[in-house]
Amino acid sequence: MKNIFFIFLLLGIVTTSNAQTARIKGIVLDENKQPVEGVNVSIQNRSTTTNAYGFYALVIPANQKVVVVYSHVAFKNITATITLKSNEDYEFNPEIKSKEEQLGDVIVVSNKKRIQGITTISPEVIRKIPSANPGVESILKLMNGVTSHSELSSQYSVRGGNYDENLVYVNEVEVYRPFLIRSGQQEGLSFTNTDLVQNVDFSAGGFQAKYGDKLSSVLDITYKKPTKFGASLEASLLGANASVEGVSKNQKLSAIAGLRYRDNSLFVNSQQTETNYKPSFADFQTNITYYSSTKWQWNFLGNLSQNTYNYQPTTRQTNFGTVSEPIALLVYYEGQEKDKYTTYFGAIKSTYQASENNIYRFIASAYHTQEQEHFDIDASYYLGEVDTSLGSENFGNVNYSRGIGSQLTHARNNLDAVIVNAEVKGTNYIKEKKYQFDWGVKYTHESIRDRIVEWEVIDSAGFSLNNPILELPVNHQPYQPYTGPLVPYQNVRATNFVDINRFSGYAQVYSKYNIGEHQLFITAGLRAQQWLVSGDKITDAQSQTVISPRAQFTLKPNWEKDMLFRFSTGYYYQPPFYRELRAIDGVVLPNVKAQKSIHFLLGNDYGFKMWNRKFKFVSEAYYKTISDVNAYTLDNVRIRYQANNDTKAYAYGFDCRLNGEFVPGTESWFSFGYMKTEENQADKGYIARPTDQRLKFGILFQDYMPNIPSVKLYLNLVYNTGLPGGSPSYANVYDYQGRLRDYRRADVGFSYVFTEKNQERPQGHWLKKFKDLSLGLEVFNLFNNLNAITNTWVRDAYTKNQYAIPNYMTMRVFNIKLTARL
Structure with missing residues (x-):
């Protein structure tokens, strides 16, 4: 009792x-x-x-x-x-003001993120900066170590890695992109809707153990949790997007939703290939947050996307060669391409704050993609000399043909994939928050249903060219009759039903120490993943496990100068995803090992004042040694792996960025990078990797007219030296080590902001309702540079020559944009 x-x-x-x-x-x-x-x-x-x-x-x-x-x-x-x-x-959501005037609205770095080498980017600038493919990725391409050679693609490579080596999170949930995309103009929309974004963090290497198992980078995005009603609308010649957000009266339920539509016809019609192009890229996203109690918070993230790509080329003429010997490629097309990518994504996240020092998160997500890639395109080409006689009626046209041929490509590729994740994560503070302990465990199930049927037949002057890989009799036509079998130049046929189960987990600790008057910050952690591949016709699969220790050290000296020194190192494994398991012939090899990379990164972060304004200079030197590499070929944005782990590689380089108020009241930055990456396949010797980007220079510049401050200017400029590539499909990379031409591009935007002086307007003025109302003009590829993404290889059976004709991307394009935000 x-x-x-x-x-x-x-x-x-x-x-x-x-x-x-x-x-x-x-x-x-x-x-x-x-x-x-x-x-x-x-x-x-x-x-x-x-x-x-x-x-x-x-x-x-x-x-x-x-x-x-x-x-x-x-x-x-x-x-x-x-x-x-x-x-x-x-x-209660208070707004606090800086003790000193802030740098601007490009980069806002909290102390902790600065210590960990994470760059934070303002969503406002992401929305304002002109880009052919607007979004988070357009700004990333100006960041340290990030490169891209396709303005129509949201894909990017980081410090020698390829497009599949980058992690992307939204609200701590990993997001995925379609599998069958082979060119940038098929992508349409990236996953991230910038109207919904609250915070963007990016790390180009040496990242923490709490992030997943990839080799190159982490993009960590947080969507808004609205505190009051708001809405936005943006319309241009390239499409439109709208969003609305709000919160309930009791402040427990908040939601934001966005709808986007994109049409790239303006860009595709600027290319040298004349086409009938009917794209339709659209998606709907929502982020809903509900506080069920003082301790429980629930969040739902949903996305529905459909990209329809209908492409019917008609003609193309590309001039190349030299001044003394100009040559032209004239192509007549028949056929069309019909692609469709439909994706569904949903995630539920629950946050439980057990106490002030203990927070737990439960996350479940599902991703479903249905993709088809169907095309039959017959290209008949004529290769000849160009009439360069001024005043001639045929000036610029082909005088006579020195080579003719045709190419027939066919594909019936279909893929259905479902990826399900379940995860538990925790954050615990110990000893008055001197130590922060993060941990998590995750289960992932991947179910892939894939059928690939594609072939290519090449005919030059009536003679069918054999597959260069198969050991077939030598073709001496027209001097001797050919008695061997007639086969397609390329032929891939496979059907794969694959299931992959993964278990992963991590644990890391963040702590701070005083060394005399200096401060030392340490983040150390460990990741592990175990996976097993199964499916039809897979009988010899073996379970594999990898363990990845990682550590970061940051020293903040007690100097008058605001300076940080960072050192990061660790093992980074990338267990193979489905595309890495599928070899060149389309067959899945279940025992492909994880690629392994050891990172060494040394960085400096220096804040200073110039012209009585704040500036920051960030520099990093890095070295990565990579083993068990899954060598690949890169064609536009399509990656095909050899799936044999017989390659080793390395990458090293230096990146730096200077940002600050070059123009009072606005922030701009200048970035520069040098990198070298090479690989050695089966001990044949080191050659440049497909992403060997030696030099990169980028500028993001903001300005305004002093006498008319409502007129804003935004400049996005990129210069990259040429990448290795452009070799024929299925060619031996050791036989083709040429480089594409340098990539040079400048996009500029002019905007008149009607709400610039809203604070001076009287109450009740109609513009007071708007946070932003502006009308802008954008000029993409301002200097009309010819940038090549791949080569078209034309074969001449008589001269035994092969010609690499560049496939140029978009020319100069004008766009008008209206933006309104409540």
Whole structure:
């Protein structure tokens, strides 16, 4: 009886105690409406700190006035006097102002992210900067170590890696892209909807153990949790997108949704190939957040996307050669290509804050893609000399043919894939938050149903060319009759039903130490993954396991100069995804090993003042040694692997970026990179990898007219030296080590902002309703540079020559854009 009485007494005390308390929670924002990490939220005897998303929750006494203080070393303190009822759950989202004038709206780096070498990019600039393929990726291509040679593609390579080596997260959920995409103009839309984005973090290498198993980079995106009603609309000659956001009266339910439509006809029609092009790229996304209690938060992220690509080429003429011997390729096409990519994605995330120092997250997601790639295209070509006689009626046309031929390509490729994830993650603070311990376990099931049927037949002057890989009799036509079998130049046929089960987990600790007057920050962790491939006709699959230790060290000297030094190292494994398991002939090899890379990265972060304005110079040197490499060929954005792990490679380089207020009130940056990466296939010797990008220079520049500040200018400029490539499909890469021409591109945007002086307008003015209302003109490829993405190889049976004719990308294009935000 005493025990029962004691229990009831204890419950009564707890109930009474709870009845006398309430909770205040919310997100602390800066002047740019971005969340601020590390803000101390306190009352007299109790305090907490905002997390990486600016979120805080603090239990306070009920039925009395309480003064809540928000403080941060880089911002002015603010206070709020609040009186809450018992058990009341109140949301308050304060906006704090900087102690000094902020740099601008390009990069806002919190102390912790700066220590960990993570770059944070403002969504506002992502929306403003002109780009042929707008979105997060357009800004990434200007970042340190990031390169891309296709303005119509959202894919990018980082420090020698390929497109499949980059992690992308949205709300801590890994997202995927379609499997069958082979050219940038088929992609349409990237996954990320910038209208929904709240925060963008990027790491180009040496990233933490909490991020997944890829070799190159991490893009970590957080979608908005609205605090009030808002809406946006953007329309241009390339399409339109709209979004709406809101919150319930009790502040427990918030939602944001966006709809996008894209039409790349403007760009495709600027290419040298005349086409009938009818694309349709559209998607719908939503992010819904619900606070079921003071401790539980639920979130749903959903996406529905459909890309339809109908392409019917008609003619093409490309001039090349020299001034003394100009040559032209004239092609007449028959046939068409019909592709369709439909994806469904949904994720549920629940966050449970057990206490101020213990947070747990439960995540479940499903991704389903249905893809088809169907085409039959017959290309009849004429290769001849160009009439260069000024005044001639045939000036610029082909005088006579020196070679003729045809190429017939066929594909009936279909893929259906379902990827399901279930994950538990935790964050625990120890010893008054001196140590932060992060951990997680994850299960992934991948189910792939794939049929690939594609072939190519090449005829030159009536003579069919044999497959260069097969050991067939030598063709001496027309001098001797050919008696061997007639086979396609390329022929891939395979049907694969594959299931992959993966278990992965990580544990890492973040801590801070004082070394005299200096500060040392250490992040150390361990990842592990185990996987097994199964499916029809797969009988010899073996379970494989990899373990990846990683560590980061950051030293903040107690100097007058604002300077950080970082060193990162670790093992980075990339267990094979489906495309890495599929060999050149389309057959799945279940025992392909994980590629392994050891990273060494040394960086410096230096903040300084120039012209009485703030600037920052970030530099990094890196070296990566890579083993068990799965060598591949790159054709536009399509990657085909050899799936044999017989290659070793390395990459090293140096990147630097200077950003600051070159023009008062706006921020711009200049980036430069040098890199070299080579591979050795089966001990044949080192050659350049397909992503061997030696030099890269990028500029993001913002300006305005001093006398008319409502007129803004945005410049996006990239120069990359040429990549290796352009070799014929299925060719021996050791026989073709040429490079494509340098990539040079400048996109510029001019915008008139009608809401520039809204603060000076009287209340009730119709423009006061808008946060932003602007009309802009964009010029893509300002200098009309001819940039090549691949080569078309024309074979002449008589002269035994092969000609590499560049496939040029988009020419100069003009676009008009209207933007409105409430």
